[in-house]
Amino acid sequence: xxxxxxxxxxxxxxxxxxxxSEELQQYLKxxxxxxxxxxxxxxxxxxxxxxxxxxxxxxxEGEIGYLSAYSGEIYERSAHTRFVPxxxxxxxxxxxxxKNCEPLxxxxxxxxxxxxxxxxxxxxxxxxxxxxxxxxxxxxxxxxNNERRRIRRAERRKKERTSNHKGLAALLSKHNxxxxxxxxxxxxxxxxxxxxxxxxxxxxxxxxxxxxxYKIERKAKSNVLQNWLFEQYDFLNATGxxxxxxxxxxxxDIDLPPSGAGDCAMPKLLQYAYKNNLYPLCMAExxxxxxxxxxxxxxxxxxxxxxxxxxxxxxxxxxGLNVAPNPMLTNPAAGKEIEIIYEDEFMLAVNKPFExxxxxxxxxxxxxxxxxxxxxxEATGPLIVHRLDMSTSGIMLIAKTKDAHKNLQQQFIKxxxxxxxxxxxxxxxxxxxxxxxxxxxxxxxxxxxQLVDHEHGKQAITKYEVIESRGEQxxxxxxxxxxxxxxxxxxxAHPLGLNAPILGDDLYGKKKDRLWxxxxxxxxxxxxxxxxxxFRVPHQF
Numbered sequence: 001x002x003x004x005x006x007x008x009x010x011x012x013x014x015x016x017x018x019x020x021s022e023e024l025q026q027y028l029k030x031x032x033x034x035x036x037x038x039x040x041x042x043x044x045x046x047x048x049x050x051x052x053x054x055x056x057x058x059x060x061e062g063e064i065g066y067l068s069a070y071s072g073e074i075y076e077r078s079a080h081t082r083f084v085p086x087x088x089x090x091x092x093x094x095x096x097x098x099k100n101c102e103p104l105x106x107x108x109x110x111x112x113x114x115x116x117x118x119x120x121x122x123x124x125x126x127x128x129x130x131x132x133x134x135x136x137x138x139x140x141x142x143x144x145n146n147e148r149r150r151i152r153r154a155e156r157r158k159k160e161r162t163s164n165h166k167g168l169a170a171l172l173s174k175h176n177x178x179x180x181x182x183x184x185x186x187x188x189x190x191x192x193x194x195x196x197x198x199x200x201x202x203x204x205x206x207x208x209x210x211x212x213x214y215k216i217e218r219k220a221k222s223n224v225l226q227n228w229l230f231e232q233y234d235f236l237n238a239t240g241x242x243x244x245x246x247x248x249x250x251x252x253d254i255d256l257p258p259s260g261a262g263d264c265a266m267p268k269l270l271q272y273a274y275k276n277n278l279y280p281l282c283m284a285e286x287x288x289x290x291x292x293x294x295x296x297x298x299x300x301x302x303x304x305x306x307x308x309x310x311x312x313x314x315x316x317x318x319x320g321l322n323v324a325p326n327p328m329l330t331n332p333a334a335g336k337e338i339e340i341i342y343e344d345e346f347m348l349a350v351n352k353p354f355e356x357x358x359x360x361x362x363x364x365x366x367x368x369x370x371x372x373x374x375x376x377x378e379a380t381g382p383l384i385v386h387r388l389d390m391s392t393s394g395i396m397l398i399a400k401t402k403d404a405h406k407n408l409q410q411q412f413i414k415x416x417x418x419x420x421x422x423x424x425x426x427x428x429x430x431x432x433x434x435x436x437x438x439x440x441x442x443x444x445x446x447x448x449x450q451l452v453d454h455e456h457g458k459q460a461i462t463k464y465e466v467i468e469s470r471g472e473q474x475x476x477x478x479x480x481x482x483x484x485x486x487x488x489x490x491x492x493a494h495p496l497g498l499n500a501p502i503l504g505d506d507l508y509g510k511k512k513d514r515l516w517x518x519x520x521x522x523x524x525x526x527x528x529x530x531x532x533x534x535f536r537v538p539h540q541f
Contacts, residue, residue, distance in 0.1 A: 011304065028052075051265060052288050055068075230246045245262050257309075296494050307447055
């Protein structure tokens with residue numbers, strides 16, 4: 001029996017939660033008629049998987065069982081016989097939400113009708129084309145004016161060398177008038193082109209005003225309906241207290257909770273347990289189905305509850321339970337030492353142990369920075385030149401002086417520093433070598449995780465070569481071209497990358513004794529002597 005309830009944001013499932021999860025997964029495998037809605041259909045199907053949760057509970061007679069739930073809805077069905085019901089079934093027939101969705105749907109239809117209208121699309125295309133052509137015309141005219149200015153300048157220089165001052169004065173007067181004429185004509189030309197563009201935009205304006213009116217109306221109605229829905233989500237906790245979504249998030253100075261708050265698996269499970277006098281013992285959440293195109297989700301892998309939606313709600317719902325402490329508050333660097341592999345008066349290179357912060361965190365101060373600050377109290381530089389993830393071991397550079405720090409940072413900015421990492425992947429890699437180009441940005445719902453975003457993400461490029469295959473595992477060397485947060489971890493795990501997470505990756509794969517990723521080598525120029533240097537620290541893989 002678990003001694004404490006699971007801390008939901010960083011955990012290893014208890015054996016009872018694992019048994020319950022495996023039984024639920026068997027149910028999902030057997031119900032083939034539902035496979036597409038879980039994202040397990042053909043590769044070209046647009047559907048993706050879901051997050052599922054189990055809650056092991058005890059009733060008043062001491063009997064042990066479990067509840068199961070899924071996050072969100074399945075084909076606009078909040079309720080399903082195999083899973084606990086939602087706090088509010090918004091898709092129930094004749095529900096307030098369902099009735100008030102129709103005006104929103106009507107507005108959506110009107111907006112879609114305008115956006116697909118051939119006349120609207122034709123006018124938009126014409127306006128865009130006029131704007132593009134006008135921009136080019138203005139650019140060409142500016143180039144002609146610049147060329148005329150260059151010719152006048154050359155004429156003046158020639159006159160200065162070959163003529164008297166009287167002739168030069170006349171030329172300067174002539175050039176001055178030409179310059180004024182060019183500026184006047186340039187301004188008038190821009191006005192003329194703008195008037196032509198405005199005339200074309202005027203044809204489009206009534207349609208766009210109507211479109212904007214519909215969108216404003218839709219947003220207002222949607223906000224009213226969403227706030228009403230949040231008020232229906234009245235969450236219990238183990239002490240019997242109630243609080244709805246709006247109250248919970250308002251206490252955190254968050255005016256508008258994220259959409260879908262309260263529809264995740266864990267709030268559903270805890271609410272059902274409290275309402276039916278069942279005592280929560282432990283929990284687990286796992287992904288089932290195809291991974292979304294942006295995130296890394298592996299079928300059957302356990303994941304923590306989401307931060308943006310669930311953390312405030314579960315903060316209320318877990319009150320009164322004996323919850324395991326947050327393991328992230330324990331200093332993982334306690335008892336570990338930093339090995340110095342090179343040192344001079346300007347810089348040093350160290351071997352950072354795994355599970356060791358590079359810089360102080362929100363709750364833990366012990367880090368490479370704090371250790372170096374104690375060791376070198378007279379150092380004038382900011383010390384830390386670059387960082388490694390807490391879970392990654394290997395080489396870090398430290399600057400002792402301000403000038404050395406500036407020099408080394410410039411080398412990183414200009415990408416003249418070469419780095420390589422060695423990792424053991426949980427899976428096979430088909431190609432012996434290659435390159436991964438997947439842009440990344442932070443996942444706002446699951447910080448500090450990163451996701452692939454081709455529209456808003458920053459470019460992230462990793463080159464790799466396989467060292468050796470070890471059955472179902474692959475030893476690999478990474479050469480990062482860019483240095484984005486979790487770049488190697490996402491590029492290894494993502495289906496569009498190598499589709500093989502780094503062994504022990506608790507964010508994008510499965511937790512083990514450690515993250516098997518090591519900063520193996522680094523090449524750079526010495527910040528003072530400009531001598532080329534290379535450091536290596538052997539891996540233990």
